[in-house]
Amino acid sequence: MDKQITKKMEEIVGKDWVVTNSKDIESYIKDETEEAIAPKPCFDCIVVKPTTTEEISQIMTYANNENVTVVVRGGGTGCAGAAVPIKPSVILSTERMNKILEIDDNNMMVECEAGVTLFDLEEEFNKHDSLFFPVHPGDEGAQVGGMIVQNAGGVRAVRHGVMRNHVKGMEIVLPTGEVIKTGGKLIKDNTGYDLTHLMIGSEGTLGIITKAYLKLYPKSSNSGSLLISFEDKKAAIEVVPKILKKGITPLAIEYLERQFMEKSADDLGLEWPAKKGKVDLYFILDEKKQDDLYEVSEKIVEECEKNGAVGSLIAETYKEQRAILEIRSHGYPSVQAQVVDILDVCVPIGSINDYMDGIERLSKKYDAYIPSFGHVGDGNIHNFIITEDGTKPENYDELSQEIFEIAVGLGGTITAEHGVGKIRNSRLNIQYSEKHLDILRGIKKVFDPNNILNPDTGITIQ
Numbered sequence: 001m002d003k004q005i006t007k008k009m010e011e012i013v014g015k016d017w018v019v020t021n022s023k024d025i026e027s028y029i030k031d032e033t034e035e036a037i038a039p040k041p042c043f044d045c046i047v048v049k050p051t052t053t054e055e056i057s058q059i060m061t062y063a064n065n066e067n068v069t070v071v072v073r074g075g076g077t078g079c080a081g082a083a084v085p086i087k088p089s090v091i092l093s094t095e096r097m098n099k100i101l102e103i104d105d106n107n108m109m110v111e112c113e114a115g116v117t118l119f120d121l122e123e124e125f126n127k128h129d130s131l132f133f134p135v136h137p138g139d140e141g142a143q144v145g146g147m148i149v150q151n152a153g154g155v156r157a158v159r160h161g162v163m164r165n166h167v168k169g170m171e172i173v174l175p176t177g178e179v180i181k182t183g184g185k186l187i188k189d190n191t192g193y194d195l196t197h198l199m200i201g202s203e204g205t206l207g208i209i210t211k212a213y214l215k216l217y218p219k220s221s222n223s224g225s226l227l228i229s230f231e232d233k234k235a236a237i238e239v240v241p242k243i244l245k246k247g248i249t250p251l252a253i254e255y256l257e258r259q260f261m262e263k264s265a266d267d268l269g270l271e272w273p274a275k276k277g278k279v280d281l282y283f284i285l286d287e288k289k290q291d292d293l294y295e296v297s298e299k300i301v302e303e304c305e306k307n308g309a310v311g312s313l314i315a316e317t318y319k320e321q322r323a324i325l326e327i328r329s330h331g332y333p334s335v336q337a338q339v340v341d342i343l344d345v346c347v348p349i350g351s352i353n354d355y356m357d358g359i360e361r362l363s364k365k366y367d368a369y370i371p372s373f374g375h376v377g378d379g380n381i382h383n384f385i386i387t388e389d390g391t392k393p394e395n396y397d398e399l400s401q402e403i404f405e406i407a408v409g410l411g412g413t414i415t416a417e418h419g420v421g422k423i424r425n426s427r428l429n430i431q432y433s434e435k436h437l438d439i440l441r442g443i444k445k446v447f448d449p450n451n452i453l454n455p456d457t458g459i460t461i462q
């Protein structure tokens, strides 16, 4: 990295907050993308750790004038290589911008800096007597800024949706260094094009979020978990829209293949509580009154039994609920060494079984084990492409291409949560026309005329 750039960064944020030592930089150039498909990181980088919007504005003004590439780094928990620098870059870490600025009870909003982690938010609202923030992707190291630009979802999306449903405003430093503000503590705002929503899901390519207003919700204090077992995988999937149509909206509905959960439990020295059947639906419930919790549980069990469920189990105590959640959350880490790619497609809920038929056909065609697991209540089942040692199989490109084509053919998307990042850019044309891609490129050019902010992420500009 050019010494002039390092010197300028030291002037802006102070010498102590510029990392130039390659050993320390190492942990900033990777994210949680599977190694077999992760972008090749560039080591010729420095890490800068500002604490104010003004410092970030100065960094971007300089970078834009001098044509220096900048990659923002949140918690580094992304799964699509978006935060990985692939050319010499200034890595701008938001880790020191970690203040929760205000919890406004009356307006039911929290104002916080972008580097606040999900863990920090959870801690804060565990202490709060009546309000909480609902979005919860699986890694609590994720930061608010990263969650916004990735439009994060997670298990609670069945009831609460994704980040897009809860971000009401933000402060943004543009790639050219100017600062703009969007929205606020507002429920309604119809003034002009909606830049708040353009930033949500922009994968760190249009601007740097420095602050955000997030909507809060009243807590319900009666939670419970249900595990309902099925012999037939299709029957388990079929029952999901039937439950939702009844007006029952659990926090989460997860599809868990038994083999997978037993492996995860084994790994943790625990036991998966369901024994009958081959697959489980895992419902997380959260109701205002204890009676409501029982009533909703009964209705779900009844509907599942009508659809062929062979067993059901209600976890009421904190310990029982925690154990199931822990095993579910460990599902991915328990096979991580063998995973080549976690696919993240989404299809309409009513088409999940058609999608799964496609997966079964491809498993046979490519002689591949492609287990499925995840957010069945949102149509967002994660499929794992797995090999014995996690190395990319020769037919990976064709296999994944066919999976994406099946999803898009059913009216779905190639990525529901993880984003395009730097690993799925070449697949965008499966979903979008050339005109659509042109509009995306045009938007990027308006925000970032010199293409200095996280280039080659999401959409590539020549």
Ligand SMILES: Cc1cc2nc3c(=O)[nH]c(=O)nc-3n(C[C@H](O)[C@H](O)[C@H](O)COP(=O)(O)OP(=O)(O)OC[C@H]3O[C@@H](n4cnc5c(N)ncnc54)[C@H](O)[C@@H]3O)c2cc1C
Binding pocket: 031, 032, 071, 072, 073, 074, 075, 076, 077, 078, 079, 082, 083, 094, 114, 115, 136, 137, 138, 139, 141, 142, 143, 144, 145, 146, 147, 148, 149, 150, 151, 152, 153, 154, 155, 203, 204, 205, 207, 208, 209, 210, 332, 417, 418, 454, 457
């Ligand atoms: C075990 C595990 C489970 C997960 N489960 C889920 C899940 O259930 N649902 C889900 O949606 N995701 C999930 N994820 C993915 C990941 O946690 C989310 O994508 C998260 O939102 C990333 O946030 P981050 O702060 O780590 O971002 P990073 O990985 O640091 O960065 C991601 C992108 O955001 C940009 N960025 C970061 N901060 C800012 C900012 N302030 N301004 C502008 N751009 C910024 C970066 O430049 C990069 O392009 C999971 C990941 C792991 C490892």
